């Protein structure tokens with residue numbers, strides 16, 4: 144039995160593993176050989192951090208179907224927790240301190256996710272949007288006034304540990320975690336709650352439990368992105384994590400398609416790179432952004448991908464279709 | 474001991490006595506029909522049985538255990554599964570995944586075992602796959618397994634709801650107007666399937682219908698509701714000839730079959 148299982152795993156996942164490795168080798172070799180300049184390197188890291196953020200928000204909003212408007216707040220908790228830890232642990236080897244800092248940041252974000260999720264989901268009705276909105280504001284006020292967060296001036300002198308291998312590793316972890324969770328009985332339970340919570344509960348799904356669990360995971364992954372961001376930027380200012388940033392992340396998820404991981408990843412890439420490339424047109428940025436969203440709402444209200452994913456099956460079918468059409472023409 | 478025992482059940486909505494002092498029993502292996510005009514309180518009784526509503530008065534026992542205070546999601550553990558009058562499927566999930574949600578309450582592997590793809594995950598998922606296919610085949614829906622549920626024709630959606638309920642392994646299956654919206658031949662097929670379900674899966678069935686003729690053929694016993702109260706219960710012949718039932722059905726409300734569902 145277990146032998147068959149092992150064979151099954153290899154067959155199912157070998158292609159994915161190879162692709163993920165190739166992606167890493169490709170980008171890393173471009174960096175090491177100096178093809179990419181330091182600006183490009185920074186953009187890549189930022190893109191990966193945003194991909195982790197969109198994937199995590201997509202979990203709460205796309206898969207669970209709950210509107211969360213305070214995602215930057217969870218990111219802030221992860222960022223500050225990890226940064227304060229690494230700053231106070233100079234005796235540890237930097238890599239180890241960073242790793243522990245990330246874990247602590249994720250745990251702390253998860254704790255806050257739990258504290259918010261339990262009351263929000265036990266109430267009947269959609270309170271999460273309002274509660275998370277308030278939470279995002281409160282967190283940034285707290286950060287500004289607490290003694291150990293550097294106040295409004297911010298926290299500086301954080302060791303710049305986040306490089307490409309770290310963000311790539313974190314991204315792969317996030318992706319694999321979400322995929323393995325969603326393609327399981329637990330994932331089906333999460334989706335069933337989104338689809339019809341009354342039917343889910345009369346099919347035996349503990350709706351409140353799955354809402355809280357998913358929300359906590361979502362918060363933890365936002366904390367992961369925050370911890371990486373802190374050690375990428377080297378300093379943290381509370382204004383970074385305000386309402387606008389939460390909305391930015393939400394826009395990415397909506398743009399890609401709520402409930403599509405492919406969409407979240409693609410949207411994070413496009414909506415991080417395009418504004419950066421349009422830096423010269425900074426005053427038109429918001430205009431272009433708004434225009435794009437309006438066009439989106441008109442032509443693809445469910446986002447670029449809707450709830451679809453780019454899968455091998457999809458590629459295979461499309462390839463066959465195209466080849467078939469090609470043969471007909473010939 | 475009866476499988477299901479309902480004792481003096483009542484629920485009032487702001488003074489409206491939707492269900493008033495209803496008592497009945499269902500034995501193991503029975504197919505019982507619950508009939509009555511629209512608004513008689515049939516669906517409300519289902520909502521009470523599955524703890525969606527809390528009764529104002531009365532108590533429900535499944536195999537002698539009171540269901541009072543149990544959360545709705547625990548009712549499948551007690552052996553009750555249901556379908557809905559207005560179909561409630563997980564529309565954006567595949568047909569087979571809809572069925573697999575029915576297995577959820579028996580699921581043993583943890584989130585960690587799922588995330589790390591450990592052997593318990595593979596073992597259980599393989600079992601679910603086989604069992605779900607088996608159920609779909611029985612209902613003649615095997616070739617639809619990978620379609621999104623929303624793409625199914627109406628009759629198939631109704632059947633899928635029954636598949637999902639069966640997957641949870643109920644001792645008592647509650648069907649709320651399963652033939653609603655079906656034509657005569659689809660209805661006949663459905664009735665055959667219900668009988669098959671009873672024999673294959675050893676479940677008792679409580680079946681709501683407001684068309685009396687329809688349930689006559691399949692039910693061994695009928696419970697007639699009117700204005701939230703039990704008007705009569707007994708075997709179909711008895712009920713059909715009961716003067717009060719005739720009056721309720723042919724009274725001022727006219728022909729109940731003319732009403733939509």
Ligand SMILES: Nc1ncnc2c1ncn2[C@@H]1O[C@H](COP(=O)(O)OP(=O)(O)O)[C@@H](O)[C@H]1O
Nearest residue numbers: 486489491509510511512513514515516517518
């Ligand atoms: N949640 C509710 N709040 C108020 N009234 C309700 C509620 N649920 C049902 N009712 C009322 O209870 C009565 C019985 O409804 P129902 O059980 O749906 O009838 P049916 O026998 O057609 O299934 C109706 O008058 C309905 O309006």
Ligand SMILES: [Mg+2]
Nearest residue numbers: 515516517558
């Ligand atoms: Mg009804």
